[in-house]
Amino acid sequence: MERRIDSGPMSDLPAPEGTLTRNANLADYTWLKVGGPADWLFKPASVEDLAKFMRNLPGSMNAYPLGAGSNLIVRDGGLRAVVVRLGHKFANIAFSGDTVSAGAATRVARLASESAGRGIDLTFLRTIPGTVGGAVRMNAGCYGSYVEDNFQEARIVTRDGRIETLTKREIGFAYRSSQLPGGAIIVEAKFKGSRADPGRLHELMARQIERRNSTQPSGEMTAGSIFRNPVGHSSSGAEGECHEGKAWKLIDQVGMRGAVRGGARISELHSNFLINDGSASAFDLECLAEEARKKVLLKTGIALSYEVVRVGEHGPGKKKPCV
Numbered sequence: 001m002e003r004r005i006d007s008g009p010m011s012d013l014p015a016p017e018g019t020l021t022r023n024a025n026l027a028d029y030t031w032l033k034v035g036g037p038a039d040w041l042f043k044p045a046s047v048e049d050l051a052k053f054m055r056n057l058p059g060s061m062n063a064y065p066l067g068a069g070s071n072l073i074v075r076d077g078g079l080r081a082v083v084v085r086l087g088h089k090f091a092n093i094a095f096s097g098d099t100v101s102a103g104a105a106t107r108v109a110r111l112a113s114e115s116a117g118r119g120i121d122l123t124f125l126r127t128i129p130g131t132v133g134g135a136v137r138m139n140a141g142c143y144g145s146y147v148e149d150n151f152q153e154a155r156i157v158t159r160d161g162r163i164e165t166l167t168k169r170e171i172g173f174a175y176r177s178s179q180l181p182g183g184a185i186i187v188e189a190k191f192k193g194s195r196a197d198p199g200r201l202h203e204l205m206a207r208q209i210e211r212r213n214s215t216q217p218s219g220e221m222t223a224g225s226i227f228r229n230p231v232g233h234s235s236s237g238a239e240g241e242c243h244e245g246k247a248w249k250l251i252d253q254v255g256m257r258g259a260v261r262g263g264a265r266i267s268e269l270h271s272n273f274l275i276n277d278g279s280a281s282a283f284d285l286e287c288l289a290e291e292a293r294k295k296v297l298l299k300t301g302i303a304l305s306y307e308v309v310r311v312g313e314h315g316p317g318k319k320k321p322c323v
Helices: 047-056 108-117 132-137 198-215 247-253 282-300
Strands: 004-006 019-025 037-043 063-065 072-074 079-084 093-096 099-103 151-157 163-167 185-192 221-225 264-266 273-276 309-311
Touching: 047 151, 047 185, 063 185, 072 282, 093 108, 099 108, 108 132, 108 198, 132 185, 247 282, 264 282, 273 282
Parallel strands: 004 019, 037 079, 063 079, 072 309
Antiparallel strands: 019 037, 093 099, 099 185, 151 163, 151 185, 221 273, 264 273
């Protein structure tokens, strides 16, 4: 396989079979289209290539896995790390009875659709953006179901380059989170779904997509929910459910629906979504979110926790989000 190293010397990084790029612009890899460069961007050729690279990566260098970037704000100063992004060779799907194995780079919407075609119900994944790796790491959920409900095991590469398999107990799922070992990169996950008629499953997913498109700004540059719902108010998506205490309701209560800072705004359609109108910086987006969070805290005493992941350094002269 051809080895390609772009844009500058490797320094003391190990030579991979895949592609290693210096000063890669991470805005190109996130749905919000903001953020500065990574020191290095590594696209491994195989699981073995990733494991060897991680095994020989100097301990002083951080490794950060990047999936679809659908739930991510990369700050304007970029990320001092080797960012690992898995390509199409990590996007395979295989079926065995009621069990589905999927590479970490597989889009979860595709996993839901192909599983439905086999009569396996993973339909809750259909409207969730992102990849299998990110969905497992964040215990993604929708319509009252979460990854942990169907999860069987995950194959990972550890920070020191070992290939391991983790069970549900070892991953330690919680609401919108997991306890993966530090620096670990998911390369594959296995799920088990209940059996149902494929036609019924596809009809259900069509209704889910219609509902999402009518209630969320799915056609804009966004990163999904800004904040987690407070404890006791996780969303099932069921019609007629109580919305008091939901993150979007709290943001509405403090008058932040439609609020603007620079090229960033809070969606008028769903006030727990941040939008980049095309000229926003990561600083604009994070400051606007922080303004909403602080106003909710002052008015209600509820401290909202971020669901969108924020990584990297702020740009020159910008130490932290200010309001």
